[in-house]
């Protein structure tokens with residue numbers, strides 16, 4: 001998470017807005033994604049209206065192109081996450097007609113409407129929006145997020161890599177090594193870096209996370225702790241004062 005935030009900081013000028021996601025929620029999302037395999041999951045996210053972004057953090061990651069009022073919930077830390085649906089890359093976006101009536105009537109009370117932000121997973125595929133994702137995003141008031149995971153054993157989902165777009169990886173260990181090009185082979189795949197092992201036994205080789213607006217513009221994600229401070233905050237702060 002520290003290296004992810006470092007990347008968010010280095011590339012801050014590429015974004016017009018930012019969104020702060022608590023690390024404990026992020027860990028939960030990764031675990032839910034693995035538990036749902038081979039399905040994708042759709043997760044509804046709500047802001048915590050009591051917790052705006054910490055102003056110093058907001059200022060540090062702010063770009064010269066920063067724009068206020070771009071999306072609903074802008075400026076507030078994400079507060080909760082609920083799994084809403086699971087399915088393949090098309091069906092996951094299509095919610096049952098009456099889902100708001102039954103599924104969340106108790107936990108969401110009178111606010112049992114649509115969530116502000118949405119996240120869905122890409123099992124063994126990069127976190128880059130598909131056409132179906134772009135369509136689904138048109139109804140989102142906040143931002144859409146994609147969590148891409150590369151894991152093994154692959155089961156019925158071999159790693160699919162034939163996608164163009166900017167990749168945002170979590171974990172310095174997972175950055176591709178700039179060594180000489182190797183032919184894709186069974187043996188090369190055995191040498192993938194391992195970020196961690198899930199309780200399900202899956203080895204996680206790569207985690208990617210992005211957020212975007214329905215107009216296609218990227219939103220910079222910052223992973224924060226319980227105090228709303230980014231992981232690696234001390235280093236980030238000293239970097240800017242040098």
Ligand SMILES: [Zn+2]
Pocket residue numbers: 089120121122129130133146
């Ligand atoms: Zn997708």
